Amino acid sequence: MSRILVVTSGKGGVGKTTTTANLGMALAQRGHKVAVVDADFGLRNLDLLLGLENRIVYTAVEVLAGECRLDQALVRDKRQPNLALLPAAQNRTKDAVTPEQMKKLVGALTKAFHYILIDCPAGIEMGFQNAISPAREAIIVTTPEVAAVRDADRVVGLLEANDVKRMYLVINRLKPAMVEQDMMMSVKDVQEILAIPLLGVVPDDERVIVSTNRGEPLVLSENPSLAAVAFSNIVRRLEGEKVPFLDLTAPQDDLFSRLRRLFRGRSKP
Amino acid sequence: MTSDSSLPAAIPSIVQPAPEVSPVPQVRFKGESGRLLLLLPSETEVVSSAATWTDIWQQLKQRLNAGERFWQPNTPVHLIARDRLLDGRQLQSIADALTEAQLQLKRVYTSRRQTAVAAATTGLSVEQQSPVAHLNQPEESGQALAEPLYIQTTVRSGMEVRHPGTVIILGDVNPGSTIIADGDVLVWGMLRGVVQAGAAGNTRCVIMALRMEPTQLRIADFVARAPEAPPNLYQPEVAYVISDSIRIIRAADFSKERLLPPVSSDIEAEE
Ligand SMILES: Nc1ncnc2c1ncn2[C@@H]1O[C@H](COP(=O)(O)OP(=O)(O)OP(=O)(O)O)[C@@H](O)[C@H]1O
Ligand SMILES: [Mg+2]
Numbered sequence: 266m267s268r269i270l271v272v273t274s275g276k277g278g279v280g281k282t283t284t285t286a287n288l289g290m291a292l293a294q295r296g297h298k299v300a301v302v303d304a305d306f307g308l309r310n311l312d313l314l315l316g317l318e319n320r321i322v323y324t325a326v327e328v329l330a331g332e333c334r335l336d337q338a339l340v341r342d343k344r345q346p347n348l349a350l351l352p353a354a355q356n357r358t359k360d361a362v363t364p365e366q367m368k369k370l371v372g373a374l375t376k377a378f379h380y381i382l383i384d385c386p387a388g389i390e391m392g393f394q395n396a397i398s399p400a401r402e403a404i405i406v407t408t409p410e411v412a413a414v415r416d417a418d419r420v421v422g423l424l425e426a427n428d429v430k431r432m433y434l435v436i437n438r439l440k441p442a443m444v445e446q447d448m449m450m451s452v453k454d455v456q457e458i459l460a461i462p463l464l465g466v467v468p469d470d471e472r473v474i475v476s477t478n479r480g481e482p483l484v485l486s487e488n489p490s491l492a493a494v495a496f497s498n499i500v501r502r503l504e505g506e507k508v509p510f511l512d513l514t515a516p517q518d519d520l521f522s523r524l525r526r527l528f529r530g531r532s533k534p
Numbered sequence: 535m536t537s538d539s540s541l542p543a544a545i546p547s548i549v550q551p552a553p554e555v556s557p558v559p560q561v562r563f564k565g566e567s568g569r570l571l572l573l574l575p576s577e578t579e580v581v582s583s584a585a586t587w588t589d590i591w592q593q594l595k596q597r598l599n600a601g602e603r604f605w606q607p608n609t610p611v612h613l614i615a616r617d618r619l620l621d622g623r624q625l626q627s628i629a630d631a632l633t634e635a636q637l638q639l640k641r642v643y644t645s646r647r648q649t650a651v652a653a654a655t656t657g658l659s660v661e662q663q664s665p666v667a668h669l670n671q672p673e674e675s676g677q678a679l680a681e682p683l684y685i686q687t688t689v690r691s692g693m694e695v696r697h698p699g700t701v702i703i704l705g706d707v708n709p710g711s712t713i714i715a716d717g718d719v720l721v722w723g724m725l726r727g728v729v730q731a732g733a734a735g736n737t738r739c740v741i742m743a744l745r746m747e748p749t750q751l752r753i754a755d756f757v758a759r760a761p762e763a764p765p766n767l768y769q770p771e772v773a774y775v776i777s778d779s780i781r782i783i784r785a786a787d788f789s790k791e792r793l794l795p796p797v798s799s800d801i802e803a804e805e
Binding site for chain 1: 693
């Protein structure tokens with residue numbers, strides 16, 4: 266059976282789209298057929314992060330209006346043929362679709378894809394309701410900030426009420442140095458409030474921004490950054506592997522030796 | 535909230551603006567002679583903050599998920615819909631949610647003709663009532679407190695639990711959430727939200743938590759905030775009103791304290 270996951274946060278700008286793009290790509294690299302669905306109607310940018318903007322012909326709205334077939338709207342990734350994007354319409358608002366229509370679309374995708382990742386818009390209004398309605402599981406993205414965690418907590422409550430009971434936590438943009446100085450919430454602080462299983466912690470990293478601007482998910486990079494390793498680990502944990510959490514607090518100059526060790530460890534059968 | 539319980543961890547009492555200004559109407563369950571009443575808030579009750587269907591639905595699911603322990607499996611439920619307009623799909627959703635929680639929707643009471651028709655069409659038995667004569671109109675003044683509300687859940691940001699009696703929470707009360715009780719509030723977990731006990735004015739009500747880290751505590755008309763500097767050790771504590779302010783004390787010392795003659799007897803004499 267396909268897994269349908271919504272990537273959501275409540276607060277805007279915490280890294281939902283970045284997470285969706287990287288997890289989608291990493292899952293596809295592991296051999297799964299993956300569809301990423303942009304549910305941010307009117308403010309789409311999953312296509313940008315994936316570098317697929319210029320290949321969009323139709324969007325979900327045309328599929329729903331019967332103006333094209335679902336497979337015509339799907340944009341396949343040339344770098345990674347296991348990955349496909351279902352784009353959102355840019356010229357519509359979030360009221361252009363209903364939860365029932367989203368369920369129908371995603372239901373149709375389950376016939377051809379193992380994983381369906383839905384990139385949810387910020388907020389808890391109609392766009393959120395649409396994005397979560399087909400989901401069976403949820404990835405809650407938050408930054409270690411009081412306001413983001415508060416909103417994430419709200420979203421967890423709403424998901425529970427909407428019968429999405431399997432939820433996982435991704436803490437994004439952690440700055441270990443700040444945590445050490447007690448200027449930022451720690452992973453433990455965040456977990457204490459949200460109390461859902463931790464899937465991974467992604468460090469704050471300039472290369473995330475570079476990759477966003479280039480439309481190349483980090484996990485595609487030849488020599489992966491710590492953030493890219495964090496995303497790959499998240500995917501492995503999502504698939505039930507036990508992967509130790511990265512030590513983000515060690516000094517930066519140690520980074521490459523740690524990464525090398527990590528990869529040596531991984532290439533063993 | 536300090537580990538040194540001899541210091542009253544309280545701020546000077548403030549007569550606060552009444553919290554009742556615009557309460558979010560609540561979905562409530564009430565046990566009554568072997569059956570369960572599911573009470574929906576009236577549509578006209580609180581004009582400023584009328585609950586939408588989405589609010590009602592979410593509250594209902596939260597209450598069902600929270601495992602209130604009033605009922606046995608297959609307890610019949612009577613839906614007191616009052617003047618709410620419900621369509622067939624909404625009624626069916628309520629029936630399904632109850633079935634999932636092993637409860638049976640047996641009958642719908644409504645004062646709206648459309649709701650009555652929808653219920654009948656959905657195959658439910660209906661009783662249409664005149665708008666005034668609601669069965670078991672809750673929340674009349676001067677009544678005895680309702681039976682305690684016992685819920686097992688994390689009360690998350692944005693949730694509000696109101697109850698005309700004592701509230702017992704088995705779980706954490708997170709920042710951004712609110713508990714408002716006419717009786718006591720007992721939190722078997724971390725208390726980080728806003729909690730009010732004795733909301734109808736009873737200063738003898740108390741708030742207890744395994745770990746007190748509240749945004750704000752209120753008892754009757756008194757308000758207290760947590761101290762700026764968090765203590766290095768948390769332990770079960772009790773908040774109560776003494777000498778016109780809220781005081782917080784180690785749970786272990788609370789019962790001793792209460793057995794001693796009160797410092798000022800007019801607090802006990804009140805009511
Ligand atoms: N780990 C990170 N380190 C540094 N920058 C990051 C990180 N994660 C995300 N960003 C940056 O934060 C910005 C917002 O990210 P993104 O668009 O993924 O957030 P979002 O939650 O989808 O936002 P919205 O709510 O607007 O949809 C982007 O510029 C992105 O590059
Ligand atoms: Mg986004």
